[in-house]
Amino acid sequence: MNYISTRGLAPSLGFEDVLLAGLARDGGLYVPETWPRLEKQAIASLAGRPFAEVAVEVIQPFAGGAFSREELLAMARDAYATFGHPAVTPLVQLNSNLWVLELFHGPTLAFKDVAMQLLARLMDHVLKRRGRRATIVGATSGDTGGAAIEAFRGSKAVDVVILYPAGRVSDVQRRMMTTPRERNVHAIAIDGTFDDCQALVKGMFNDHAFRDRMQLAGVNSINWARIVAQVTYYFVAAVALGAPHRPVSFVVPTGNFGDIFAGYVARQMGLPIERLVIASNVNDILPRTVATGVYEKRGVTATTSPSMDIEVSSNFERYLFEAQGRDSALIRGQMAALAQSGRFEVKGGPELLARDFSAASASEEDVAEIIRRTRQVSGYMTEPHTACGLVAAERCLKPGSTPQVVLSTAHPAKFPDTIERILGERPQLPPRLASLMTDEERTTLLPNDLRAVESFIEQHAGAAAEQLG
Numbered sequence: 001m002n003y004i005s006t007r008g009l010a011p012s013l014g015f016e017d018v019l020l021a022g023l024a025r026d027g028g029l030y031v032p033e034t035w036p037r038l039e040k041q042a043i044a045s046l047a048g049r050p051f052a053e054v055a056v057e058v059i060q061p062f063a064g065g066a067f068s069r070e071e072l073l074a075m076a077r078d079a080y081a082t083f084g085h086p087a088v089t090p091l092v093q094l095n096s097n098l099w100v101l102e103l104f105h106g107p108t109l110a111f112k113d114v115a116m117q118l119l120a121r122l123m124d125h126v127l128k129r130r131g132r133r134a135t136i137v138g139a140t141s142g143d144t145g146g147a148a149i150e151a152f153r154g155s156k157a158v159d160v161v162i163l164y165p166a167g168r169v170s171d172v173q174r175r176m177m178t179t180p181r182e183r184n185v186h187a188i189a190i191d192g193t194f195d196d197c198q199a200l201v202k203g204m205f206n207d208h209a210f211r212d213r214m215q216l217a218g219v220n221s222i223n224w225a226r227i228v229a230q231v232t233y234y235f236v237a238a239v240a241l242g243a244p245h246r247p248v249s250f251v252v253p254t255g256n257f258g259d260i261f262a263g264y265v266a267r268q269m270g271l272p273i274e275r276l277v278i279a280s281n282v283n284d285i286l287p288r289t290v291a292t293g294v295y296e297k298r299g300v301t302a303t304t305s306p307s308m309d310i311e312v313s314s315n316f317e318r319y320l321f322e323a324q325g326r327d328s329a330l331i332r333g334q335m336a337a338l339a340q341s342g343r344f345e346v347k348g349g350p351e352l353l354a355r356d357f358s359a360a361s362a363s364e365e366d367v368a369e370i371i372r373r374t375r376q377v378s379g380y381m382t383e384p385h386t387a388c389g390l391v392a393a394e395r396c397l398k399p400g401s402t403p404q405v406v407l408s409t410a411h412p413a414k415f416p417d418t419i420e421r422i423l424g425e426r427p428q429l430p431p432r433l434a435s436l437m438t439d440e441e442r443t444t445l446l447p448n449d450l451r452a453v454e455s456f457i458e459q460h461a462g463a464a465a466e467q468l469g
């Protein structure tokens, strides 16, 4: 399987290189040249299989021979053994037709562990095979950073450098990044927003000399392997609820468009998904785009669901490339317009978008109301990102026979202050995280400045040291 850049000016690469590259050299994102399909029978045969085995069936067609089935299965088993639930991503039924898919049983209590635990093993495997090392750089709005650090801590082949917006992540999120003591872990607080952090990471990747010197590799949701790893749970959940014999609808709290794009990939592969619903908080650039056909930046507001306080939804470019007929010149024009004037028009307009997605945004009041109501009616405690999904399910999906699955992206204990304010009770961290709130922290505060960040990384990461001596 080969991968091509959405912007059409970078060489096509195989899976291993895409795994290590992250962003393409022309600033675009890698997408598969063709979409592998699972036939109805193959989908039906996933029923009742362990999560790691389903992961192999889903990922193998995209990996194009980079790993044997046995290698892939061993890495998947190892990755998902870090989860605190035997089903890895269990479904919890809330009412006759509504389920929550709990994606938060990994080491950092957010859905990003599902992809990151596997990604780290795939990367380590490829680096070892090539006798290379790499510097992972990533931006986080809260959860990616902890998941990346947890997945790569102690790796001999990589340094992991995570930029997070100072003061804009929760205490639990910050501590997951700043308490690991391994020397290959570097948590950097940036004086800015998540979008600033993401722009810095893009800046480092576009600085080709720095990128080569430090052997940069990306693990943000622009990394194709992460998207593919997330496709697994769409299959697991849909098959448990009757696919391929009946369709299922998914509601996805999304910011960077990564998780919902994984659902789109599942659909491209043949999974019968009736509606794919984009759920956002008041940072509603995606619902506005679906309604108007115009993608337009208006600034980011801080909310109780910080992982969705985003208005540069990087993976949206992958969808645009596909839906607009794989026209890379058109994508280049739209991205140039976005950089210059903060907006662009989707070719095909709202009609095109409505064919593929529904969308709704939840206010802070909506979020608090549905967290309270869910606790009252079904006894279930949830958190603000998932709550945006529950709100979007009510607004966008008709009651009927199609099962509705809301992806639950974080454990309530990641946002204890918010939950306590809303519910009057404080969610408890699972016992395995008992020392998190008292362990010593280690972090560096840097200005929102590319040179400052690059120079810090050159001084502290192993890839440069290796080159010097």
Ligand SMILES: *Cc1c(COP(=O)(O)O)cnc(C)c1O
Pocket: 110, 111, 112, 142, 143, 144, 221, 253, 254, 255, 256, 257, 258, 259, 260, 307, 308, 385, 409, 410
């Ligand atoms: C990252 C994250 C999201 C958004 O995921 P995308 O990949 O940006 O769609 C939603 N909820 C939580 C808790 C997250 O950590």
